[in-house]
Amino acid sequence: MSQFFFNQRASLVNDVIEGTIIASPWNNLARLESDPAIRVVVRRDLNKNNVAVISGGGSGHEPAHVGFIGKGMLTAAVCGDLFAS
Numbered sequence: 001m002s003q004f005f006f007n008q009r010a011s012l013v014n015d016v017i018e019g020t021i022i023a024s025p026w027n028n029l030a031r032l033e034s035d036p037a038i039r040v041v042v043r044r045d046l047n048k049n050n051v052a053v054i055s056g057g058g059s060g061h062e063p064a065h066v067g068f069i070g071k072g073m074l075t076a077a078v079c080g081d082l083f084a085s
Helices: 009-023
Strands: 029-031 040-043 054-059 076-082
Touching: 009 029, 009 040, 009 054, 009 076
Parallel strands: 054 076
Antiparallel strands: 029 040, 040 076
16 A cells, blocks of 8 residues: 655645755756745756746656756746646
């Protein structure tokens, strides 16, 4: 039987976003806004002369889409509700 642990279902997506930002090995991720309702993760080392590539979808299948943010990949990811895709 599978077992899961989390604090509260309502804060699950925000907790995953914060954990991913903290655990980023290159410390290159940031949240677009501090408001928990805005769940957009962006690159800190963004070159504004380049075209931005943004993806998004439902949460619950991490590290998609936030896991693909980085050099040569996504510029930002929008995290939707749990299993919303």
